[in-house]
Amino acid sequence: MSWTDERVELLKKMWSEGQSASQIAKELGGVTRNAVIGKVHRLGLSNRAGATPAPAKAEAKPAAAPAAPKPKPAPEAVAKPKPAPEAPVAETRPAISPARKAIIPAGQPLPPQPSANEISPEALAKVNEVEKKAKKISLMELTERTCKWPVGDPATEDFWFCGLPVQAGKPYCEAHVGVAFQPMSSRRDRKR
DNA sequence: CCCTGATTCGC
């Protein structure tokens, strides 16, 4: 397999939509996530921010490299009409409360894929669905990899934990993670 | 253990 224009295009699209490298690789087929990541870097779009107004975070970066030229290949993001202003929300914010109406930026809509943004009623529906087939485990049955999403009233017998297998190092299963956390976008931190 | 992206380096 080679990186044809079409494949690269799909790669760009998915990457900008926040899809993970493995998902993209799976979609493309014939390549591994490593290949995707490698390509992403070579394309110079390792930063998922098509036009993120820089967190303006007063990072106390040493920057003690006066003579160190940082050849940062300026993002060629220009001809690309980026409608979504990227919601400036903190990612680690568990929104347990289901009371949340669509705050979807009413900019230019994203016709094909609703993308992976906001909670969306879809995610909520997914949770309902999941709760049906939840394992309904008890507190003591919780392990490192069981979804710890509580359901029901703790003061009642009608209370249990989801118990479905969690994904990654999250405390919840995929469905619940979708409701509890914001998509994903900024995780900039490398110690090396 | 599952996953994520980042980097390196032989090809």
Next chain:
DNA sequence: GCGAATCAGG
């Protein structure tokens, strides 16, 4: 340029 191996982290 490519991507497996490796690394670093959740």
